[in-house]
Amino acid sequence: MRDVAALSGVSLKTVSRVVNDEAGVSEDLVTRVRAAARTLDYQPNVTASNLRRSGGKTQTIGLLLENVANPFSSGLQRAIEDVARERGVLVFAGSVDEDSSRERDLATAFVARRVDGLIIVPAGHDQSYLATERRSGTPMVFVDRAPNHLDADAVLSDNQAGSRAAVTHLIDHGHRRIAYLGDLASISTAVERLAGYTDALDHARVGLDLSIVRQDIRTSDQATAVVIDLLTMPDPPTAVFASQNLVTIGAIRALRSRSQHQSIALVGFDDIPLIDLLNPGVTLVVQDVSGLGATAADLLFRRLDGDNGPAQRCVLPTTLVVGGSGEIRGPYRSPAKPGRVAP
Amino acid sequence: MRDVAALSGVSLKTVSRVVNDEAGVSEDLVTRVRAAARTLDYQPNVTASNLRRSGGKTQTIGLLLENVANPFSSGLQRAIEDVARERGVLVFAGSVDEDSSRERDLATAFVARRVDGLIIVPAGHDQSYLATERRSGTPMVFVDRAPNHLDADAVLSDNQAGSRAAVTHLIDHGHRRIAYLGDLASISTAVERLAGYTDALDHARVGLDLSIVRQDIRTSDQATAVVIDLLTMPDPPTAVFASQNLVTIGAIRALRSRSQHQSIALVGFDDIPLIDLLNPGVTLVVQDVSGLGATAADLLFRRLDGDNGPAQRCVLPTTLVVGGSGEIRGPYRSPAKPGRVAP
DNA sequence: CTGAAAGCGCTTACAG
DNA sequence: CTGAAAGCGCTTACAG
Numbered sequence: 162m163r164d165v166a167a168l169s170g171v172s173l174k175t176v177s178r179v180v181n182d183e184a185g186v187s188e189d190l191v192t193r194v195r196a197a198a199r200t201l202d203y204q205p206n207v208t209a210s211n212l213r214r215s216g217g218k219t220q221t222i223g224l225l226l227e228n229v230a231n232p233f234s235s236g237l238q239r240a241i242e243d244v245a246r247e248r249g250v251l252v253f254a255g256s257v258d259e260d261s262s263r264e265r266d267l268a269t270a271f272v273a274r275r276v277d278g279l280i281i282v283p284a285g286h287d288q289s290y291l292a293t294e295r296r297s298g299t300p301m302v303f304v305d306r307a308p309n310h311l312d313a314d315a316v317l318s319d320n321q322a323g324s325r326a327a328v329t330h331l332i333d334h335g336h337r338r339i340a341y342l343g344d345l346a347s348i349s350t351a352v353e354r355l356a357g358y359t360d361a362l363d364h365a366r367v368g369l370d371l372s373i374v375r376q377d378i379r380t381s382d383q384a385t386a387v388v389i390d391l392l393t394m395p396d397p398p399t400a401v402f403a404s405q406n407l408v409t410i411g412a413i414r415a416l417r418s419r420s421q422h423q424s425i426a427l428v429g430f431d432d433i434p435l436i437d438l439l440n441p442g443v444t445l446v447v448q449d450v451s452g453l454g455a456t457a458a459d460l461l462f463r464r465l466d467g468d469n470g471p472a473q474r475c476v477l478p479t480t481l482v483v484g485g486s487g488e489i490r491g492p493y494r495s496p497a498k499p500g501r502v503a504p
Numbered sequence: 505m506r507d508v509a510a511l512s513g514v515s516l517k518t519v520s521r522v523v524n525d526e527a528g529v530s531e532d533l534v535t536r537v538r539a540a541a542r543t544l545d546y547q548p549n550v551t552a553s554n555l556r557r558s559g560g561k562t563q564t565i566g567l568l569l570e571n572v573a574n575p576f577s578s579g580l581q582r583a584i585e586d587v588a589r590e591r592g593v594l595v596f597a598g599s600v601d602e603d604s605s606r607e608r609d610l611a612t613a614f615v616a617r618r619v620d621g622l623i624i625v626p627a628g629h630d631q632s633y634l635a636t637e638r639r640s641g642t643p644m645v646f647v648d649r650a651p652n653h654l655d656a657d658a659v660l661s662d663n664q665a666g667s668r669a670a671v672t673h674l675i676d677h678g679h680r681r682i683a684y685l686g687d688l689a690s691i692s693t694a695v696e697r698l699a700g701y702t703d704a705l706d707h708a709r710v711g712l713d714l715s716i717v718r719q720d721i722r723t724s725d726q727a728t729a730v731v732i733d734l735l736t737m738p739d740p741p742t743a744v745f746a747s748q749n750l751v752t753i754g755a756i757r758a759l760r761s762r763s764q765h766q767s768i769a770l771v772g773f774d775d776i777p778l779i780d781l782l783n784p785g786v787t788l789v790v791q792d793v794s795g796l797g798a799t800a801a802d803l804l805f806r807r808l809d810g811d812n813g814p815a816q817r818c819v820l821p822t823t824l825v826v827g828g829s830g831e832i833r834g835p836y837r838s839p840a841k842p843g844r845v846a847p
Numbered sequence: 848c849t850g851a852a853a854g855c856g857c858t859t860a861c862a863g
Numbered sequence: 864c865t866g867a868a869a870g871c872g873c874t875t876a877c878a879g
Contacts, residue, residue: 162872172850177874185848202636207616208551208562209872213855219551221596221617229597230582232575239573242599251613253564254572254597256585270594273550274564293545413781438756439781505856515866520858528864552856556871850879859870 162203169197180205222461223271224254225264225281232434233406233450234282237304240454241280248462250277259345261285272299278461283308286347300464304457306349307474314464316457316475320350320430323446323479324357325364327428328402330444330481332365336400336426336491339367340391342384342412343376344405351376354404354430373398384411385418392419399491400426406433413443426489428481436484444487446479453477505546512540523548565804566614567597568607568624575777576749576793577625580647583797584623591805593620602688604628615642621804626651629690643807647800649692650817657807659800659818663693663773666789666822667700668707670771671745673787673824675708679743679769679834682710683734685727685755686719687748694719697747697773716741727754728761735762742834743769749776756786769832771824779827787830789822796820 166176171190178186179194186194197203211219222245226234238254245252253276255267264284268291271279278300281288288303288311295301295313303315331339341358344351355376362369372394375387384403388411391398401416403409409429416422423441432447456475481487509519514533521529522537529537540546554562565588569577581597588595596619598610607627611634614622621643624631631646631654638644638656646658674682684701687694698719705712715737718730727746731754734741744759746752752772759765766784775790799818824830 173873174850174875175848178849181874187848190849202640204637204640205616206618206872208618209555209855210874211855212552212555212857212872213874217855228582229572229585230575230578232573232578235573235575235578235581238578238597239571239599242572242597246598249613251596251598251617253594254581254585255589255594256582270592273548274594275549275551294547297545297547410778410781417781434777435753436778438753438760440783516857517866518864521865524858530864533865549856552871553858554871555856555873556858560871848879850877852875852877854875855873857871859868861866861868863864863866 162205164201165194165197165203168201169193217275218277218465219275220249221251221253221274221276222278222280223268223274223276224252225257225267225271225279225283226254227282227284228256228258229254230256233305233431233448236450237282237454237457240451241458244455244458244462257282257284259284259348261287265290268294278302278465280304280457280461281308282306285309288313300461302457302461302464304453312472314460314473316453316460316477318350318448318453319476319478320353321357321360323448323481324354324402324404324430325360326357326479326481327430327444327446327487328358328361329364330487331400331402331426331428331491332361332367334400334426334488334490335493337365337367337493338370338373338396338398338491339400339402340373340388340398341375342378342387342401342403342408343374344378344408346376351404358402358404378405378408378411381407381411381414384408385415386411388412388415389419392416392421392425398425400428400489403427403429405429406431409433409443409445413439422486424489426487426491428487432482439484441485441489444484445482447482448479449477505548507544508537508540508546511544512536560618561620561808562618563592564594564596564617564619565621565623566611566617566619567595568600568610568614568622568626569597570625570627571599571601572597573599576648576774576791579793580625580797580800583794584801587798587801587805600625600627602627602691604630608633611637621645621808623647623800623804624651625649628652631656643804645800645804645807647796655815657803657816659796659803659820661693661791661796662819662821663696664700664703666791666824667697667745667747667773668703669700669822669824670773670787670789670830671701671704672707673830674743674745674769674771674834675704675710677743677769677831677833678836680708680710680836681713681716681739681741681834682743682745683716683731683741684718685721685730685744685746685751686717687721687751689719694747701745701747721748721751721754724750724754724757727751728758729754731755731758732762735759735764735768741768743771743832746770746772748772749774752776752786752788756782765829767832769830769834771830775825782827784828784832787827788825790825791822792820 257264282305288308307315403412428444430446600607631651650658746755771787773789
């Protein structure tokens with residue numbers, strides 16, 4: 162910029178005015194400055210200008226995702242990007258991999274770059290490390306999982322209701338012996354999904370049998386092994402509820418390997434691309450991923466625009482998508498229950 | 505930082521030294537400065553420090569992807585993130601959506617933030633707008649598609665060889681009438697894949713029939729319609745080669761809707777998650793997505809480390825993954841061809 | 848309409 | 864071992 166000023170024979174301030182399209186510069190100077198900028202290949206440095214510019218905004222936000230490569234994370238990222246784009250805000254994204262120290266490092270790195278706000282899918286169980294940052298006014302919105310030990314905005318899916326609807330659906334199709342396949346019991350969404358499962362059983366007066374409630378399943382292969390184990394029990398389940406997409410995939414593999422995919426019912430939580438191509442299709446409880454991302458971004462920008470109200474919690478509904486596997490009948494006759502409305 | 509200096513009664517420079525863990529500060533001062541920093545909730549501003557710091561590096565890179573939400577893009581992003589992470593570099597990512605003006609805007613926005621380098625999956629056919637930036641020394645690596653009108657590094661898949669291998673595979677299974685389903689003919693990878701198709705036909709002395717070569721297919725639904733059209737021709741193809749994953753999915757839907765998925769052979773380009781759960785599984789030519797991302801990132805950082813050699817072009821091989829659909833026999837007897845090696 | 852001075856938060860290059 | 868000055872590239876706040 163100094164060089165441009167020198168070449169066009171004006172002050173720094175005038176160049177700054179031209180570059181920022183400020184009014185009140187004579188035509189003559191505007192042309193001269195632009196010409197000089199062109200010949201010098203001048204590129205404005207947004208970072209430097211933000212240093213002094215009021216508010217000190219950097220026009221960037223930071224995204225902490227579970228893993229950018231998984232469809233849930235990348236769906237969120239895309240929805241957030243679309244909102245940010247309209248405001249000329251760029252997005253940093255990073256994968257946390259369910260590692261709380263990685264979460265902390267990434268958040269710190271974003272803050273050190275002075276992002277204007279943070280959108281976080283937390284991995285750890287203590288976000289108090291962000292308290293300082295929150296106090297100093299950096300907007301932050303948590304998505305998919307609520308923050309712990311920190312009072313901040315959160316946008317969540319109604320995991321418990323979704324899970325309850327799934328299990329109720331199985332009960333309505335004549336099942337009583339329904340296995341539960343859960344993710345890490347330390348993840349809050351996993352806890353909520355298990356609660357939905359027990360809710361549904363309670364409501365239908367079906368006893369809870371812990372021998373068919375399996376948790377801490379992380380991978381598709383683990384899920385396959387667990388389901389095979391369940392199916393070889395003396396009194397095997399007639400239906401399976403898988404609380405997460407990798408787990409659902411593992412369950413599908415297990416059922417197929419035993420040729421029981423047409424006889425054992427299955428409902429899974431979370432969407433799975435192309436699942437409708439399977440035979441039978443798989444009944445799934447799907448989250449509104451774009452909605453979660455867009456809502457979180459909207460909320461973040463509202464905070465950035467000065468909304469200082471108390472921390473909000475938005476809960477988005479899930480949808481049960483009938484695919485075939487969840488409608489395989491069980492051994493019981495299930496009287497229609499008028500008045501029952503799926504959440 | 506100024507406040508920390510004031511509170512601990514030392515100069516700015518001393519605080520700077522402590523914050524950056526520079527040697528040569530007395531124990532006493534270090535403790536005092538750290539204490540002051542803690543009570544003031546001091547957070548260093550990396551952006552400001554980079555302004556003066558030698559090299560002016562920002563420790564950030566910018567990623568221009570087709571669409572962060574698609575698995576190919578997010579796979580690349582993850583591989584690049586992993587390399588960047590080791591160097592403490594943060595990554596900006598943005599979706600270009602096959603829109604060349606969006607590509608340009610995003611690239612400009614990244615450059616204005618002074619990213620240290622750019623990794624680009626180009627959408628447009630003219631990257632000369634980056635010539636200035638390239639001359640001024642910003643490292644940039646193109647991935648998946650080569651740049652046009654710009655001399656720069658590129659990391660590509662061997663699309664032509666992959667496509668040739670796929671079609672040769674079909675020929676080897678007794679097919680001669682093989683339909684080609686292509687993406688936008690304006691995309692360079694689509695051109696290469698078509699070239700691989702004609703290569704394979706030529707090599708086997710199979711005549712090219714343009715009535716079964718269809719291009720500019722963008723969506724899965726379009727592909728479905730095209731395949732149905734092909735199958736209702738008087739002399740329909742016995743095999744289909746789909747040059748891209750959305751197109752492959754559309755083709756699968758079409759074959760199933762006509763119950764011809766067990767009789768018409770299909771090979772697709774690009775990986776599709778969970779495809780092995782289908783029956784038959786689908787034979788695919790898969791790209792080494794992680795390899796592309798990691799190679800691009802490595803190359804970018806090598807450039808950042810001062811490698812000034814001429815622009816490089818890395819071509820990574822693809823792999824034909826046998827799934828079942830590509831092994832459905834065609835009407836011709838295909839003599840084994842000793843010595844033929846798939847690329 | 849134009850510009851000289853001070854400053855954003857930090858670092859370099861030099862003195863002591 | 865410590866610090867005062869100048870500077871990174873730009874903007875604010877003020878004068879003329």
